[in-house]
Amino acid sequence: MTADRRDYEAIVLGLGGIGSATAYWLSKRFGSGVLGLERFELGHVRGESQDHSRIIRLSYHAPEYVRLAQRAYQTWHEVERDSGDRLIMKTGGLDLGPRDGAIDIATYAQSMRICGVPFEELDAAEIRRRWPQWNIGDDIHGLFQADSGIAMAAHANATHQRMARECGAELRDWTPVIAISESGGEFQIRTENDTYRTSRLCIAAGPWSNEALANFDLLLPLEVTKEQVTYFGAADLDAFAPERFPVWIWMDDPSFYGFPIFGENGPKVAQDAGGKPVDPNTRGFEPDESNSRRVHDFLAKYLPSALGPPILVKTCLYTLTPDRDFVVDRLPTQASCAVAIGAGHAFKFASVLGRILSELVTDGRTPSDLSLFSLDRPILKERDPARHYMV
Ligand SMILES: Cc1cc2nc3c(=O)[nH]c(=O)nc-3n(C[C@H](O)[C@H](O)[C@H](O)COP(=O)(O)OP(=O)(O)OC[C@H]3O[C@@H](n4cnc5c(N)ncnc54)[C@H](O)[C@@H]3O)c2cc1C
Incomplete structure (x- = not known):
C-alpha cells in the first residue's frame, strides 16, 4: 500500500454493515486492490448497522428471502470459520x-415449507407454556423456528473490516465520496x-443511497x-436470558420485535418501521416519545415482565423502499457498478449481500435469486408510490 496510490481493482462506497462485508469479499479476490471509503469514522452510529444485535431468521414471507437467508447463514458460518x-x-x-393480524403468518409458514425449513406452529396455550413471559389470549398464534437468533452487528462489522484489512484492503475513514464519473x-x-x-x-451508502446514485442520474423513492x-431493566433478568x-x-400493525438479553443488561424491544x-444529514438522536409510548x-399488555425502567434508548435509521424489498442490482447503464439498499431488514444478510455485490461486479452474475430486488421494478420508477412497510 502506498500513500499516493490512485488505481484500484475495486472500490466500495460506504463501510457500514453491507459495505464492510463487500470490502471483505472483494479483498478475498483482489487483496490490496480494494479500497473502501467511509465518510465518518468506522463503527459510527449515524447510519443503520451499529447496535449489539440484529435478528437473523429463516422465517420470511417469500421463498426468495428464505433462500437468501439460507445462503446468509452459510456465508456467516464461513466468515466465523475464517475469522x-x-x-x-x-x-x-x-x-x-393475532390470527386475523395485519401480517399473514401463513405466508411465512408456506415459504419455509417450500424451502424445506423445519418449524413448529404453536397455539396460544403452547406459547404460554413454553414462555410464560407472554401474557396472550387464545386469539394469538405463532411459528417457532429454531435457527433464528442474533447477528452480532457491531462485532460483525468490525470483523469484516479487520478481515478485509488482513487480506490487504485499504479502508479509509473520514473520506466522503463527493462525486463519481465514468x-x-x-x-473516477x-x-x-x-x-x-x-x-x-x-455502492452501499444506506441512508445516503440517493445522494450516491445521483451521480448516475438515478433517484429512487x-x-x-x-x-x-429500548433496552429495559426487567426485574427478573433470568427470564430473558x-x-x-x-x-x-x-x-400485526403496528409490528414490534424483541431480543433476549444481549449486550446490555436487559431485553431489547422496538416497533418496526415506527419512526418518522x-x-x-440533519437528524437528531433523541428518542421519539410517541414511539416509546407505543412500545x-x-x-404492558403482552409482555409485562419485560417492562422495567428503560436502561438505554438508541436511535438508528431505516432506508425504506416503498415495497420494503431490497435493492440489489447492477446499474442499468453501468454493469460494473452494483448497489445494495437494505430496506430496514438487511443486517442478517449483510455478509451475503457483500458477497453478492462482489460477484456482480466481478463475475457479472451471482448464484442468488435477485428477482425481487431489481432497480427497474415499476414501483421504484414512481415519484410518490403507495408505501407498504408491513412484511
Ligand atoms: C433500529 C434498527 C433495527 C434493525 N433491526 C434489524 C434486524 O433485527 N434484522 C435485520 O436483518 N436488519 C435490521 N435492521 C436493518 C439493518 O440494520 C440495515 O438494513 C443494514 O444495517 C443496512 O446496512 P447498510 O450498510 O446498507 O447501511 P449503513 O450501515 O448505514 O452504511 C452506509 C454507510 O455508507 C456511508 N456513506 C454514505 N454515503 C457515503 C459517501 N458519499 N462517502 C463515503 N461513505 C458514505 C455511511 O456513512 C454509512 O457508514 C435494523 C435497522 C435499525 C435502524
Whole structure:
C-alpha cells in the first residue's frame, strides 16, 4: 500500500454493515486492490448497522428471502470459520400475533415449507407454556423456528473490516465520496483531496443511497426514517436470558420485535418501521416519545415482565423502499457498478449481500435469486408510490 496510490481493482462506497462485508469479499479476490471509503469514522452510529444485535431468521414471507437467508447463514458460518470470531447466536425465533393480524403468518409458514425449513406452529396455550413471559389470549398464534437468533452487528462489522484489512484492503475513514464519473469503463471517484480510479464500484451508502446514485442520474423513492430500540431493566433478568427467551416478532400493525438479553443488561424491544421520516444529514438522536409510548403500551399488555425502567434508548435509521424489498442490482447503464439498499431488514444478510455485490461486479452474475430486488421494478420508477412497510 502506498500513500499516493490512485488505481484500484475495486472500490466500495460506504463501510457500514453491507459495505464492510463487500470490502471483505472483494479483498478475498483482489487483496490490496480494494479500497473502501467511509465518510465518518468506522463503527459510527449515524447510519443503520451499529447496535449489539440484529435478528437473523429463516422465517420470511417469500421463498426468495428464505433462500437468501439460507445462503446468509452459510456465508456467516464461513466468515466465523475464517475469522475465528463468533458472529451468530441461535436463540430460536417466535413469530406471533393475532390470527386475523395485519401480517399473514401463513405466508411465512408456506415459504419455509417450500424451502424445506423445519418449524413448529404453536397455539396460544403452547406459547404460554413454553414462555410464560407472554401474557396472550387464545386469539394469538405463532411459528417457532429454531435457527433464528442474533447477528452480532457491531462485532460483525468490525470483523469484516479487520478481515478485509488482513487480506490487504485499504479502508479509509473520514473520506466522503463527493462525486463519481465514468468514462470508457473506468470510474473516477472524487473525495475532497483525491481522485481514485477503478473498473468496479460497489455502492452501499444506506441512508445516503440517493445522494450516491445521483451521480448516475438515478433517484429512487426512498424514505429514511429514524427508528429506535429500548433496552429495559426487567426485574427478573433470568427470564430473558438467551437460553430461555427467543428473539420474537409481533406480526400485526403496528409490528414490534424483541431480543433476549444481549449486550446490555436487559431485553431489547422496538416497533418496526415506527419512526418518522428524517434527513440523514440533519437528524437528531433523541428518542421519539410517541414511539416509546407505543412500545410501553404493547409490553404492558403482552409482555409485562419485560417492562422495567428503560436502561438505554438508541436511535438508528431505516432506508425504506416503498415495497420494503431490497435493492440489489447492477446499474442499468453501468454493469460494473452494483448497489445494495437494505430496506430496514438487511443486517442478517449483510455478509451475503457483500458477497453478492462482489460477484456482480466481478463475475457479472451471482448464484442468488435477485428477482425481487431489481432497480427497474415499476414501483421504484414512481415519484410518490403507495408505501407498504408491513412484511
Ligand atoms: C433500529 C434498527 C433495527 C434493525 N433491526 C434489524 C434486524 O433485527 N434484522 C435485520 O436483518 N436488519 C435490521 N435492521 C436493518 C439493518 O440494520 C440495515 O438494513 C443494514 O444495517 C443496512 O446496512 P447498510 O450498510 O446498507 O447501511 P449503513 O450501515 O448505514 O452504511 C452506509 C454507510 O455508507 C456511508 N456513506 C454514505 N454515503 C457515503 C459517501 N458519499 N462517502 C463515503 N461513505 C458514505 C455511511 O456513512 C454509512 O457508514 C435494523 C435497522 C435499525 C435502524
